[in-house]
Amino acid sequence: xxxxxxxxxxxxxxxxxxxxxxxxxxxxxxxxxxxxxxxxxxxxxxxxxxxxxxxxxxxxxxxxxxxxxxxxxxxxxxxxxxxxxxxxxxxxxxxxxxxxxxxxxxxxxxxxxxxxxxxxxxxxxxxxxxxxxxxxxxxxxxxxxxxxxxxxxxxxxxxxxxxxxxxxxxxxxxxxxxxxxxxxxxxxxxxxxxxxxxxxxxxxxxxxxxxxxxxxxxxxxxxxxxxxxxxxxxxxxxxxxxxxxxxxxxxxxxxxxxx
Numbered sequence: 592x593x594x595x596x597x598x599x600x601x602x603x604x605x606x607x608x609x610x611x612x613x614x615x616x617x618x619x620x621x622x623x624x625x626x627x628x629x630x631x632x633x634x635x636x637x638x639x640x641x642x643x644x645x646x647x648x649x650x651x652x653x654x655x656x657x658x659x660x661x662x663x664x665x666x667x668x669x670x671x672x673x674x675x676x677x678x679x680x681x682x683x684x685x686x687x688x689x690x691x692x693x694x695x696x697x698x699x700x701x702x703x704x705x706x707x708x709x710x711x712x713x714x715x716x717x718x719x720x721x722x723x724x725x726x727x728x729x730x731x732x733x734x735x736x737x738x739x740x741x742x743x744x745x746x747x748x749x750x751x752x753x754x755x756x757x758x759x760x761x762x763x764x765x766x767x768x769x770x771x772x773x774x775x776x777x778x779x780x781x782x783x784x785x786x787x788x789x790x791x792x793x794x795x796x797x798x799x800x801x802x803x804x805x806x807x808x809x810x811x812x813x814x815x816x817x818x819x820x821x822x823x824x825x826x827x828x829x830x831x832x833x834x835x836x837x838x839x840x841x842x843x844x845x846x847x848x849x850x
Contacts, residue, residue: 593797594812601793601820609826612834618841619834626652626761627833629661631668637766642727643675644668646719649758650711650749654703657840663700671695677716677725687713711748718747731767737776740768753779757836760829777814778821778828782807783839788816 612619622628626649634640648664673679674695684692687710696712697705723729734740737759745755756779762768778784785806788794793816796804821828 594809595795596812596816597792597795598820600791601816602824604791604793605817605820605826605831606824608834608838609821609824609831612830612837619837622833622837624658624837624840625833626657626661626757627764629665631665633669639726639728640672640675642731642767643677645758645761646727646730647675647712647715649754649761650715650747651700651702651708652754652757653749655701660700660702667696667699674712677720680713680716681720684713689713715747715749728767731762735770736772737763737770738772740770741776752777753781755779756832760832764829764833773827773829774818774822776818778817778832780810780814780817780835781839782810784817784835785809785813787835787838788813 611617615622626645629645629648630636630641631644634644644664648661652660668675673683680692688706689709692709692713693705697708700708702708719725719727719730723733730743731740733743740762741755741759744750744758745752750758756776759768759776760779763770763773785794788809789796789804789806794809794812817831818828821831
């Protein structure tokens, strides 16, 4: 199967998506689901508590509905603030497989793999304590360029290319971090973004091949096309990624990608 990209179509789709997000049009009129808008009641924006909530929660934003995860995490934060304190985690629990931590994090949040959630929770607490004084804001300010910050984020468990890029997008957008070179970082694409790229004609395969396409296999190509298109239009990819995330979470997960 031969893959081709339609530059003109990519520019049209990306510019329309960017404009629709900035003007809050249609499906993009509601942005409450975005990670940038997730904060427990009573927590001061850009505070250490805000940073800790994002740091622990975003690492587990895969394998379950995001809205469900964040709703549960907010309740957990208000009920068990100590679970979001890295020094408390390291001191209280016997290690990444402590069954108490499994019960109190993964099972409480309803994640798909509670043991993995607990392991991530503990190991990230250790690293955050040892390398950043237990404060994610120190991590967010640890690099002046986007690629350096993303590398620091991805050193933590649970933060791969997609989730690491999403946290990067959030901390930059919220103002936790000020970095240069965002245009050099690949857009954090997932399978939904890949599917959308094919359905909108940005990417194309040989005639008749679309019905057999493994969308996940083309994520790297989609990343490059989206980044190059944003750069050619002289727009930052942050809002485009936010828009695609909303489209994916509200449409694709309900098998409504074509709409």
